Amino acid sequence: MKNIVILGATGSIGDSTLSVVDLHPDKFNIFALSAHTNWQKMQALCEKYHPKFVVMTEEKSANKLQQSLTQSQASNCAVLSGEEALCGLAAHAETDFVMAAIVGAAGMASSLAAAKAGKRIMLANKESLVLAGDLFMQAVRDNNAELIPVDSEHSAIFQCLQNGQTGLSKIQLTASGGPFLHTPIEQLKTITPNEACAHPNWSMGRKISVDSATMMNKGLEVIEAHYLFNLPAENIEVVIHPQSIVHSSVYYQDGSTLSQLGNPDMRTVIAYALSYPDRMTSGVAPLDLAGNSPLEFYTPDLDKFACLRLAFEALKQGGSAMGTLNAANEVAVEHFLNNKIGFLEIAKIVERTLNTVQHTYITSLEAIVTNDKIARETAQRIINA
Template sequence: MINLTLLGATGSIGQSTLSVVDLHPQTFNVFALSANTNWQQMLSLCEQYQPSFAVMTDEAAAEQLSQQLQNDTTVLSGAKALETIASHADTDQVMAAIVGAAGMASSLAAAKAGKRIMLANKESLVLAGDIFMQAVKDNNAELIPVDSEHSAIFQCLQGGTSGLNKIQLTASGGPFLHTPLSELTNITPDQACAHPNWSMGRKISVDSATMMNKGLEVIEAHYLFNLPAEKIDLVMHPQSIIHSSVYFDDGSTLSQMGNPDMRTVISYAMSYPQRIASGVEALDLTQNSPLEFYAPDFNKFSCLRLAFEALKQGGSAMGTINAANEVAVASFLDEKIKFLDIAKIIEKTLEDSSHFYPTCLSEVIENDQTARLIASKLTQSYV
């Protein structure tokens, strides 16, 4: 039995992970689960999966869960408890699927404990890529991407990197691929969250609409595959059938295809190097043609340009744009700022922040907090 710790169990990736577990009850045991505030959903998950540990980072939610839970699951609370279950001696695999910077410390704890980390929380790499990759290396941890593009590249590189020319991430373009810039001013949160192909949490859905998600993925790819920005290309592909491609010097291009469903990516990370059933139907190319491809529009999607700028600056710049984005997206979802203000707040936060090279997690966290303060102040001026 493989003992699984699932961080972010009540989220979109968390739920898809559990649906893969349901298909393979003889292989995977749900050892620990975590959520933030949603104790009601956690209660039903604990009743169904009987994990050894359930962590609620929110203390009041942990209290509620403890009162209601009638089984042997140990309920823990607070952010430190995430690190406890991520690094627990009985944990074999850690699905790191907390949204945002809040997921960074527990991913790092899993890396330091030498676990298999199935990394959905791209923020761990965006904020602390150098520190995180070093921890993976030093502790012989196993890092498997849980992002459709990075999983595709990981799969295409199973034959090695000899003659690798560049990688190309595909981007669906989200709900506004063909919407002119002039019509993006009064976009509502519900419109921004209506992704045409993928069903995801609200924060990442807005990131897809602004294309900041793709920008963060470029940074994620830089660390995962150890490539400079110049070797990371983008192509818009609205059908999300080709998940990404790898180009070689001999003129060959390898791509990975499939229906857009994260269960394929998740099951691959859980079973690698084997493949197991995920519940996703096989692709029928006759139902998906024509496949379309376009060059990205860096003018309309200025978040994409900002992410490349931050990657080229390196160091704290990547954490700065991530923090500013989280603040701005939360304000947009609360209907306090407009859709196009998100990129403006990120750009100004980057300009107003000092730039340095963090050497430890506390410097990463300090930069994250400073950038959040700057972005929050800026947000006030757009309300």
């Protein structure tokens, strides 16, 4: 029986993880859960799974959850709050596996804590590698942690590379192209948040849905792939594949290409991360290639999807540039979702922030936090100008 900690339990990855765990009650125990503010949903999870610990990163939400659980007497779990509590549970002696699914930079510290504690990290928080890739991978190596990617694309590459990287020439990440694949760039000026969040294939939170629409999400995945598979930007490629059936491919020097295929459902990669190196039931229907529409592939338009171009540029620049990219994007997306800037302004704000913030080489977690703060303040000033 493995003790599971789900960081970001009330989001879509949390939902999918719990769905897989439900199929295997003899193998997994929900040891701890975390969320930011959704204490009502967390209460329902506490009453169903009876975790030993719960963390609400917002103190007010933790207090509301504690009061509600006390009144219902349905669960006697300990309710904690704050980032320090998150890190403590990620590194807890009784924790076996950590699902790192907190969105954005907020998930970095707890993911790093799990790495330093030598846990199996099921990484759905790509920002941990975007911001702290060198430090994170060093912590994984130094502490014999297991790092299993949960992004569908990186899981696909991870699966294809199980026999090693001998003869590998490049990896190719697939991208759905989001809801605006065939929308002319001039029409993107008037796109609303709800339109940007209407992803054709995946059910995701609003922030990551906007990132998919701008293709920043794919750009962050390129950076993540660089660290996971120790490859330079020149050996990482992106191809648009609207059907989201081929999740990614690896190319070899002898002309061979290996791809991982499956229905677009995160439960597949979550089940693989939980059961690795074995496989187990995920609840996902098997792929019916004959019953699917034809599979299409396109080269991404880097003028239309400028965020993808900026991510490649930040990766090639290295150092703090990737953290600056992520911070500026988080600020810009938040303003877009609040109807304060237009859709096309997101990439412009990110680019101006990258060109403004001084580049540094990252040597500590403190340096990452400082750069993140400076980049956010810079992006905010650009928006306010």
